[in-house]
Amino acid sequence: MTSVLKVDRLTKMYGSKQALDGISFEVKEGSCFGLLGPNGAGKSTTMKIITSILEPTSGSAEVLGYDIRKQSAAIRQQVGYVPQEITLHNKLTAEQNLAFFGEMYGVKGATLKERIRVVLEQVGLADRGKDMVGSFSGGMKRRINIAAALLHRPKLVILDEPTVGIDPQSRNHIFEMVRELCREGVTLIYSTHYMEEVETLCDDIAIIDHGRVVVQGALDELLERYTTKAVYVEGIGLDGAPEAEEIKSVVQEGKGWRLETDEPLRVMKAVSERYEKTRATITALEMMRPSLESVFLSMTGTSLRD
């Protein structure tokens, strides 16, 4: 599959502070690529360089085959960038805000009108187009903020922390919209510090920390490679932590235990058989899903939330 984005040893200095330290990664066409990392890791700087808002200090990047240094005009025509900040005018209606951004991307007349209608539907706010944005909830504003980047039918959409501080309904709308765009063949780069969002939406990821790419690859492969499978057990009257040959380690977690193992099904069977013979009641026995938190922890030695 062809790459729509190739980032090669990018660095960025803000004065004496190094924001990016030679990051490299690739994004495949039509994929949803997650850029995961804690606040201040360099995600926004990376995105601003990709969209040619910022110039890198060194290194190179190609977006849709265009060089970010020499062909920024072509990149801007075909990329939709949604910043972390909500850049809307509260005193204007949703349609007026969208018309402004559409014209900034060169969309005009009847085409613009039609595109405004379509993107409002996409973000689930078709009935609020004539309302002042100032009357919208934070989540609705975020949805319009995203809609503004879709008016010119971009091939690559870059979303920088699009779900910060929003309600569950708007979050679901955004998730659904991301999935729909992926189905339409649009490539997405999704930046966030919420690992659950990346796990839910993305095919490939890069974890970034202190301006460096810590690890990258297909989500499933990374989870397989860097996490240990585990079983969680919790119950009433259990006489100590369960024991079985297949269990590599036991960690007390909440009211139960996390049993790390390479063979979770065997462990589950062993645990259920053992407690069937006693009078203890098992209230929870489940396979624990490996998480990106574990990947981040194993690669950096710190928690993503730290």
Added chain:
Amino acid sequence: MIKSLIYKEVLVIFKEKGTFFWLFLLPIFFIVIFALIFGNQKTSQTVHYYDADRTAASQQLIETMQSTAGFDLKYDSKKSLDSQLASLKNGKITALLVIPEGFEASLNAADETSPTSLKLYRDASADMTIGPIKALLNNVVSIYKDQKITAALKESGQTDVEASAAIAPPIEIQDVAEKAFKNDSVTQYVPGYTIMFVFFIMTTMINSFMRDRGNGMLSRLRSTPMQPIHYLIGMWIPNIIVVIVQCTVLLLFGKIVFGMHLGNLFALFSVVFILSICATGLGLMISMVSSNENIGNAFVQIFTMGGAIVGGLWYPWDLLPEFARKIGVFLPHHWAQDSLQNIMIRGANVEDVWQGLLILLAYGVAGLVIALLRFKKFITSSVS
């Protein structure tokens, strides 16, 4: 794209209630208040007097004084002299002229060599009020002196004509008024406050630029095909439009409500247009050089209010102290006011106010050049 930016910014500016308050309501409020206070200002000055003589001569003196325009003589027959002097001491009145008992007799005394005394009691802290009263009294004394000399000349055998010729002053003042329309408080305060509040457009501009820089709008627009210079032009022109609308509203308000004469409309529009370039050019400059909103707005306050004082927007230029005029002549406020007043009061055309127009334009262009030089840094600071 520039058109879209202009349309959006015009919508944003006119939907902002603060814009109407600062650019329209507040100047109208000031114009109305000052025009009402100073437009209906009482021009006659009250002179309190106490007539202890109560004779035909003292009455004639009062009538002579009363006949002088601008003075209103007031006698309170119910109050004693001591009571009125107490009022002076308490600051309730600023001056009291006392005609002493025996005034008539003293005037008629044929062999009198020493002058008859009139006493002017005054508040020592009210020099500005006392000045005109003293001038009035000196004038009255001069009239009595002329009468005395005329009588003496007649007694020496001269005719009325000869006596009049002898006391006629060697110099006379000819009052020649150039062609002028009504020059009053309205032609001072309407253009004055219009100009002062025009410069507050700089606050609107600073707020807009800082808003776009702070909320990520400028950064986001950098990700679109828009060129940076389009942004600068798109943000500048709406403010020119706002200033032209503002001046039109305020000057028409002066004409409709106070009957102010507008003069040559083409010349008036030329001044308004160049003034809008001047104020918005300076607004762009301050927006680009200010590190934040507070610093920018503090500068606007000092420039606008300070310029209004020394530029002759609050007081007539001729009444300003010399040092204030020396400063004011370097400020656009003065040249805008001078140009507008020349058009409204003296019927000037564009060619008569070219100097003011050129200076205003120079300020605007200087502001634009500095803004352009600083623009790249402003853009960079918005995305890092």
